[in-house]
Amino acid sequence: MSKIAIIGTGKMGQNLGKALANGGNTILFGSRSPEAKLDLAGWTGVTTIEDAIGEAEIVIITLPYTAVEPFAREHANRLRGKLVIDITNPFSNLPDNRISGPEITANAIGAGARVVAAFKTNFHNTLLSPLDANGVQRDVFFAGDSEADKQIVAGLIQGMGFRPVDCGALKNARVLDGMVPLMIELNGRYNGNRELSWKLLP
Numbered sequence: 126m127s128k129i130a131i132i133g134t135g136k137m138g139q140n141l142g143k144a145l146a147n148g149g150n151t152i153l154f155g156s157r158s159p160e161a162k163l164d165l166a167g168w169t170g171v172t173t174i175e176d177a178i179g180e181a182e183i184v185i186i187t188l189p190y191t192a193v194e195p196f197a198r199e200h201a202n203r204l205r206g207k208l209v210i211d212i213t214n215p216f217s218n219l220p221d222n223r224i225s226g227p228e229i230t231a232n233a234i235g236a237g238a239r240v241v242a243a244f245k246t247n248f249h250n251t252l253l254s255p256l257d258a259n260g261v262q263r264d265v266f267f268a269g270d271s272e273a274d275k276q277i278v279a280g281l282i283q284g285m286g287f288r289p290v291d292c293g294a295l296k297n298a299r300v301l302d303g304m305v306p307l308m309i310e311l312n313g314r315y316n317g318n319r320e321l322s323w324k325l326l327p
């Protein structure tokens with residue numbers, strides 16, 4: 126079981142936190158205004174971003190995309206050597222289509238960065254429902270360059286009740302980035318109620 130810092134206390138952060146806590150992990154939120162987030166303190170701790178990173182082995186970034194690179198640069202020294210899970214989605218904010226959000230995060234942290242992209246293609250209101258309405262297990266797609274780090278992430282995903290799907294190297298997060306606008310398009314076309322999931326069928 127891991128000590129996990131979740132940076133950001135929004136929809137994804139809170140649902141991921143609950144799902145990972147149910148899986149037996151210790152969760153500590155890092156917030157810009159921890160004193161205003163005491164409602165979370167019933168089931169977990171909330172502290173400053175610096176302290177949350179300092180306490181954790183694993184850091185999950187759940188910020189709005191435009192806040193991620195500044196965050197990674199500001200906290201690069203603290204983040205280096207820790208497993209960083211980037212769940213954020215850039216939409217139209219990428220400089221071009223030859224790099225992904227998580228690669229930009231890794232570059233901002235610098236040498237020694239350990240970044241895995243995950244949960245980018247899972248709507249927040251599915252994170253506490255690993256089985257869909259038909260009892261089918263949902264998938265979580267993830268990508269990263271370290272097999273050891275991906276094994277840790279796969280374990281977290283399994284602990285939440287989801288099936289981990291290893292999508293290969295971190296550069297494949299470029300494809301995951303592109304799957305998100307399509308997921309939102311499909312959600313609208315098929316009245317998905319933000320409960321759709323990508324599923325890899327055998």
Ligand SMILES: NC(=O)c1ccc[n+]([C@@H]2O[C@H](COP(=O)([O-])OP(=O)(O)OC[C@H]3O[C@@H](n4cnc5c(N)ncnc54)[C@H](OP(=O)(O)O)[C@@H]3O)[C@@H](O)[C@H]2O)c1
Pocket residue numbers: 132133134135136137138155156157158162187188189190192212213214215244245246247248249250
């Ligand atoms: N919603 C989804 O279904 C979904 C699915 C997959 C991926 N994502 C990605 O996950 C990330 C978070 O999405 P979300 O829906 O959880 O967003 P959200 O509800 O708006 O939460 C974002 C959190 O980030 C923190 N934050 C730090 N800097 C901020 C800033 N400049 N402006 C606003 N908030 C800031 C805030 O927490 P504090 O106030 O405590 O600092 C805020 O609660 C996004 O990058 C999104 O693309 C979302």
